[in-house]
Structures are given as C-alpha cells and as structure tokens.
Amino acid sequence: MRVALVGTHVDVERLRARLDESMEVLGEFATLADARHADLEVDAYLLAPEPSSSDGGLLEPLSARELEVLEQLASGLSNKAIAARLGISDQTVKFHVASITGKLGVTNRTEAVRRALRLGLIAL
Numbered sequence: 173m174r175v176a177l178v179g180t181h182v183d184v185e186r187l188r189a190r191l192d193e194s195m196e197v198l199g200e201f202a203t204l205a206d207a208r209h210a211d212l213e214v215d216a217y218l219l220a221p222e223p224s225s226s227d228g229g230l231l232e233p234l235s236a237r238e239l240e241v242l243e244q245l246a247s248g249l250s251n252k253a254i255a256a257r258l259g260i261s262d263q264t265v266k267f268h269v270a271s272i273t274g275k276l277g278v279t280n281r282t283e284a285v286r287r288a289l290r291l292g293l294i295a296l
Contacts, residue, residue: 174198176207179220187220187292216296219289232275239293241268246285246294 175191177184177200184200191197198214201207207217234242237258244254251265258265269281276287288294 173215174213175216175218176201176210176212176214177218177220178202178204178207183220187218190292191218218295220292234272234275234293238268238272238275241265242272242284242288243294245269245272245281246288246296 173192173194174196176198177187179187180202181200188197198212199207199210201210204217204219207214240258241254244257249257251262251269255262255265269284273279273281273284276284276291278284278287285294289296
C-alpha cells in the first residue's frame with residue numbers, strides 16, 4: 173500500500189514507527205492540503221494521531237465491538253449493512269453508533285470517523 177504521512181515531523185516519525193512493512197511511504201507533509209496538492213498516487217493519507225492524554229483523548233475507551241462498528245462506518249456502510257456484516261441487529265448497530273459518538277465527543281458518524289482517524293483508532 174502506498175501512503176503519504178501527514179503531521180508534524182515528530183508526529184510523523186512516531187507514525188512511521190507504527191507502520192506495517194507492506195506500506196510504502198511516498199511523502200511526508202505538514203497538512204492534508206499539502207499532501208493532496210502534491211498529487212501523489214497514494215492509496216491512503218495517514219494522519220498522525222492527535223497528542224493524547226493518559227486516556228487516549230477519549231471521554232471513555234471504545235470496546236472491541238465499537239471499534240469493529242467504527243471501522244465499518246469508515247467504510248461508508250449503512251447501519252443495515254454493518255448489522256449484516258457483523259451478525260447483529262440494526263438496533264444494536266444504532267446503539268453502538270450512539271455510544272461511539274458519545275465517547276468520541278462528536279455529534280454524528282462522519283465526525284466520529286474523522287476523530288477516530290486523528291486519534292489513530294482506525295486507518296483508511
């Protein structure tokens with residue numbers, strides 16, 4: 173996978189240390205706008221996580237199931253599709269989405285995915 177790293181020099185170095193060996197870094201940039209402007213053919217932009225406090229920057233840690241639901245949200249799946257993929261009910265997915273948004277301190281699923289990316293909880 174070809175990636176571009178985004179963040180401060182120190183943050184990018186921390187991010188680089190966590191990369192899988194299958195990832196090829198095509199560039200490092202201070203901002204996402206700079207990375208996009210470079211017009212590289214990358215599969216993903218990896219944003220360095222926000223500096224975290226002892227609790228990881230979350231109001232409360234996400235459960236393993238909430239992380240699974242969050243990954244499906246990042247894929248753009250609907251609640252019904254997530255439910256089918258994970259073998260749970262639509263109502264359970266709604267419950268998890270509400271819990272995720274509350275724990276991340278956001279108001280909707282798009283903000284939840286953005287915040288999770290910044291915190292390094294998920295990757296695209």
